[in-house]
Amino acid sequence: MSSLTDCEKRCFERLFEMKETDKVFDYTDQNYNILFKNHNIDINDNKYLTYGSSQAQRMRVFWDIEDDKIVADVLSEILNSCESDFDDRHSEPDIGLMIYGDPEDHVYCSQEQETYLRRLKECKDIVNRLYGNKILSAKILINYADSHSFESLLDQINQLYNTVESNPKLAIGTAKELLETICKTILEHYNIQSQKENLPELVKRVSKKLSLLPENISDDKKGSDAIRRVLNSLAQVTQGVAELRNLYGTGHGRSSHRQSGIQPRHARLVVNSVITVVTFWIETFDERQKSET
Numbered sequence: 001m002s003s004l005t006d007c008e009k010r011c012f013e014r015l016f017e018m019k020e021t022d023k024v025f026d027y028t029d030q031n032y033n034i035l036f037k038n039h040n041i042d043i044n045d046n047k048y049l050t051y052g053s054s055q056a057q058r059m060r061v062f063w064d065i066e067d068d069k070i071v072a073d074v075l076s077e078i079l080n081s082c083e084s085d086f087d088d089r090h091s092e093p094d095i096g097l098m099i100y101g102d103p104e105d106h107v108y109c110s111q112e113q114e115t116y117l118r119r120l121k122e123c124k125d126i127v128n129r130l131y132g133n134k135i136l137s138a139k140i141l142i143n144y145a146d147s148h149s150f151e152s153l154l155d156q157i158n159q160l161y162n163t164v165e166s167n168p169k170l171a172i173g174t175a176k177e178l179l180e181t182i183c184k185t186i187l188e189h190y191n192i193q194s195q196k197e198n199l200p201e202l203v204k205r206v207s208k209k210l211s212l213l214p215e216n217i218s219d220d221k222k223g224s225d226a227i228r229r230v231l232n233s234l235a236q237v238t239q240g241v242a243e244l245r246n247l248y249g250t251g252h253g254r255s256s257h258r259q260s261g262i263q264p265r266h267a268r269l270v271v272n273s274v275i276t277v278v279t280f281w282i283e284t285f286d287e288r289q290k291s292e293t
Contacts, residue, residue, distance in 0.1 A: 003135075004063050015120060018059065041062075041066075082120060126161065136272045163267075168263060169262055179277070186206050186285050207235065210281065
């Protein structure tokens with residue numbers, strides 16, 4: 001099973017126009033079969049027909065059941081075709097549009113091209129992540145966001161995956177924003193309005209509400225000292241993320257020389273730590289909600 005998130009899948013769906021055409025990019029059925037055959041895959045095998053027999057439906061099953069490496073290989077080849085097709089279509093200026101077109105048409109075409117190239121880059125970043133596969137799954141967070149139509153949370157998760165390799169400073173900034181988003185979401189559920197607290201203060205309020213402060217652990221609980229140390233460590237992680245963001249992450253108009261030295265491995269450490277913490281919060285939050293009903 002690949003680690004593609006729902007957000008990442010939607011990126012490919014948009015670029016390949018899968019919903020509009022029920023196909024993948026501009027592949028004929030014959031070329032589609034050849035694409036997968038080049039990777040020793042029979043895409044017409046029954047195991048890929050769970051959702052239906054169209055190109056798009058078989059691709060969705062392929063994403064669900066194959067591992068990251070083979071998914072990345074196939075997607076990379078499709079992206080190369082997308083890029084070559086774009087270059088072919090835009091290598092020469094549209095003389096007719098230049099002579100007879102409305103100026104607004106020029107603007108629209110330019111915006112359309114920029115959107116396509118942005119989506120292409122997003123998909124390439126996702127493929128790079130699949131090849132690296134060094135980021136923890138955010139499946140629990142994604143399921144929570146999907147079930148609550150929480151688009152901004154989905155955007156943050158998607159940005160984490162897309163930037164940790166290509167823009168580690170942005171990934172660190174986004175990780176801090178994700179912590180803040182989850183904190184405020186939990187507090188709002190309990191009708192607790194967050195003020196202008198810094199991240200450590202928000203974390204403490206959430207931990208108190210979820211009974212995750214070290215002092216919430218009674219002495220007679222088995223392993224109480226170890227549990228307290230773990231909970232203390234969670235707080236220290238969030239404090240460290242806030243400090244790293246201030247030093248290296250996005251925001252506050254900091255100068256570029258202060259950002260030197262940050263590398264993808266540092267961003268992966270931060271992002272994986274944040275995914276671990278917020279997943280634990282969401283799971284605890286869900287348990288508390290169940291006990292309240």
